[in-house]
Amino acid sequence: MIIAFFQAAVPSELVQTLASTNITAMSAIVVKNLCRTYKVYRKREGLLASLRGLLHREYNEVHAVRDVSFNIEEGEMLAFLGPNGAGKTTTLKLLSGLIVPTSGTATVLGHIPWKREDGYRRRFSLVTGQKEQLWWDLPAQESFRLHKEIYRINTSDYNSRLTELTELLDVTELMGQPVRELSLGERMRMELIAALLHRPDVLFLDEPTIGLDVISQRKVQQFLRKYQKEQRITVILTSHYMKDVEALCERAIVINKGTVVHDGPLEDIVDRFSQHKIIELHFGVNSSPKGIERYGVVLEDRGPMIRLQVEKQKVSAVLSKVLAEYEIDDVSVSERPLEDVIAELFSSEDQSDSASPRR
Amino acid sequence: MSAVPKQSLIAGLKAGVRIKWLILKTAMEERLVYRGDFAFATLVRFLPIITQVFLWNAIYAGDTTSSLNGYTYPTMVSYYLLVMVARAFSSMPGLSTGIAESVRNGSVRKYLLQPVDMLDYLFWHRIAHKLVYYIIAAGPFALVFWVCREYLPGWPERPVLIAFVCSLIMAFMIGFLIEALIGLISFWFLEVSSLIFIYMMMNYFLSGHMIPLEWMAEWIPWVYYLPFRYLAYFPAAIVLGRIPPETLPFELSVQFAWIIVLFVANRIAFTRGVNRYGAFGG
Numbered sequence: 182m183i184i185a186f187f188q189a190a191v192p193s194e195l196v197q198t199l200a201s202t203n204i205t206a207m208s209a210i211v212v213k214n215l216c217r218t219y220k221v222y223r224k225r226e227g228l229l230a231s232l233r234g235l236l237h238r239e240y241n242e243v244h245a246v247r248d249v250s251f252n253i254e255e256g257e258m259l260a261f262l263g264p265n266g267a268g269k270t271t272t273l274k275l276l277s278g279l280i281v282p283t284s285g286t287a288t289v290l291g292h293i294p295w296k297r298e299d300g301y302r303r304r305f306s307l308v309t310g311q312k313e314q315l316w317w318d319l320p321a322q323e324s325f326r327l328h329k330e331i332y333r334i335n336t337s338d339y340n341s342r343l344t345e346l347t348e349l350l351d352v353t354e355l356m357g358q359p360v361r362e363l364s365l366g367e368r369m370r371m372e373l374i375a376a377l378l379h380r381p382d383v384l385f386l387d388e389p390t391i392g393l394d395v396i397s398q399r400k401v402q403q404f405l406r407k408y409q410k411e412q413r414i415t416v417i418l419t420s421h422y423m424k425d426v427e428a429l430c431e432r433a434i435v436i437n438k439g440t441v442v443h444d445g446p447l448e449d450i451v452d453r454f455s456q457h458k459i460i461e462l463h464f465g466v467n468s469s470p471k472g473i474e475r476y477g478v479v480l481e482d483r484g485p486m487i488r489l490q491v492e493k494q495k496v497s498a499v500l501s502k503v504l505a506e507y508e509i510d511d512v513s514v515s516e517r518p519l520e521d522v523i524a525e526l527f528s529s530e531d532q533s534d535s536a537s538p539r540r
Numbered sequence: 541m542s543a544v545p546k547q548s549l550i551a552g553l554k555a556g557v558r559i560k561w562l563i564l565k566t567a568m569e570e571r572l573v574y575r576g577d578f579a580f581a582t583l584v585r586f587l588p589i590i591t592q593v594f595l596w597n598a599i600y601a602g603d604t605t606s607s608l609n610g611y612t613y614p615t616m617v618s619y620y621l622l623v624m625v626a627r628a629f630s631s632m633p634g635l636s637t638g639i640a641e642s643v644r645n646g647s648v649r650k651y652l653l654q655p656v657d658m659l660d661y662l663f664w665h666r667i668a669h670k671l672v673y674y675i676i677a678a679g680p681f682a683l684v685f686w687v688c689r690e691y692l693p694g695w696p697e698r699p700v701l702i703a704f705v706c707s708l709i710m711a712f713m714i715g716f717l718i719e720a721l722i723g724l725i726s727f728w729f730l731e732v733s734s735l736i737f738i739y740m741m742m743n744y745f746l747s748g749h750m751i752p753l754e755w756m757a758e759w760i761p762w763v764y765y766l767p768f769r770y771l772a773y774f775p776a777a778i779v780l781g782r783i784p785p786e787t788l789p790f791e792l793s794v795q796f797a798w799i800i801v802l803f804v805a806n807r808i809a810f811t812r813g814v815n816r817y818g819a820f821g822g
């Protein structure tokens with residue numbers, strides 16, 4: 182009844198804006214129609230062309246991000262997928278206020294990132310593979326102490342967080358060693374500590390496991406999962422390692438050539454973009470019988486076991502034919518690995534793109 | 541109602557002081573990691589002083605009484621030593637190139653991502669470097685002054701001494717601000733090394749590092765109106781009594797005015813540069 186009165190008393194537009202602000206208040210990150218265009222100086226080959234370039238410069242416009250929109254709820258962990266140059270990093274740069282968009286809006290925790298207010302900068306962290314937060318010649322603990330002051334962390338919080346993070350990441354013994362003497366994986370873990378000491382509400386991870394060995398990769402992965410679950414922080418992760426993504430994220434935004442291709446649950450990507458499924462057949466005889474290639478692409482042929490890639494629509498038809506034709510002990514149908522699907526998705530788009538003339 | 545903001549203001553100031561202190565401390569520790577290299581570089585920097593003293597000796601042909609453009613051989617030696625002291629404050633090795641490098645390799649992003657001001661950070665960082673340098677260079681400096689004690693004019697009077705100290709501290713700030721400004725140009729032109737080279741040459745002539753400015757003024761009368769003279773000539777001229785004591789307060793305020801002008805220029809360049817970086821950079 183109160184609402185009815187309210188609606189009667191105020192214009193409906195206002196009610197709508199109130200309602201929509203209420204929705205966005207739940208979102209940690211709201212991105213609307215974000216565009217970012219770079220002007221790139223086009224240099225032609227040869228000295229003469231270079232000289233001409235001094236007088237008259239030609240520029241190419243590169244649309245790094247075009248019309249990207251999405252919302253991320255508080256406490257969500259989201260993956261950004263896409264090939265190199267798709268616009269993932271540019272989007273993260275926009276959201277962390279490093280660059281200004283050509284058009285469009287974005288708010289993170291209610292702040293406009295590129296205003297670079299200290300109030301916002303104390304609440305987020307960007308971790309990139311470039312690892313540049315630490316002082317190279319000093320032990321990591323000195324850099325952490327500097328972070329404590331820069332982010333104004335009080336001493337008891339600082340001490341408890343530092344102990345917790347160093348134990349979780351297993352670097353307690355390395356705290357006193359100069360950073361330049363640490364291995365890549367160790368340095369990355371120190372970098373994560375530096376990024377998390379001020380307990381950010383939003384964390385942007387740009388290729389956090391790039392160049393790490395499998396063990397370090399897994400350590401970072403496990404840590405991120407545990408930490409995110411406990412602290413309920415909002416995370417955007419970009420990674421080329423699908424293992425990272427599958428281990429950590431439920432939702433993914435697939436971005437290619439600056440536009441969002443897919444936004445939804447990770448498993449939907451396989452459903453949506455994969456034209457194929459995989460049938461695994463175990464034959465009753467000791468070797469794989471001939472003629473099976475008729476039904477699909479043989480991915481693997483090991484003795485009586487064969488893995489066959491079959492078009493989605495044909496799966497049931499192929500299964501019934503194969504079961505009728507051969508003596509089969511066991512059969513299973515599975516989705517293709519995410520990694521393959523993504524690779525296929527991007528390479529097929531590249532091909533179709535290069536086939537058509539550009540510009 | 542006003543109590544709360546006041547308190548938070550004080551807390552903010554306190555936090556500000558604490559961070560400056562920590563930058564200072566951390567940067568000093570970092571410097572001391574390379575103390576061997578640093579001590580060696582310091583010693584090497586004293587070699588030119590000795591050759592320069594010999595050079596002037598040759599120019600004056602050992603004659604301690606005749607005067608060239610108002611400078612006798614002993615005054616020239618004192619001038620040169622005092623200029624070295626001034627330059628120990630005003631020279632900023634690696635500041636412009638450091639800023640340019642961080643813009644080029646992207647590590648300048650640290651200052652955009654973290655709630656810390658780049659110029660403020662670099663300023664305290666530089667003070668730390670200077671302090672470490674003075675600790676190491678104090679001995680050699682004292683030795684050189686002791687060796688050349690016969691040429692020196694003796695301890696100046698207290699007001700002159702105070703003016704000298706003020707001019708040195710401000711020489712540090714002017715040196716910092718000019719080099720920082722040149723470094724910030726790299727937001728527009730990624731390659732500033734030739735610009736830095738031109739600046740170094742200009743500095744060498746126009747600051748009075750090479751020869752006293754009185755000698756330069758014959759060709760370039762406006763040399764006194766540039767900020768460069770505060771980097772070397774001015775502190776030395778104070779001690780040698782070349783600036784009339786009654787004009788000292790005025791001269792020092794002009795120096796201070798230069799600091800304000802350069803500071804404002806730095807802030808503008810930084811704000812615009814960062815926005816440009818944001819608009820063009822990657």
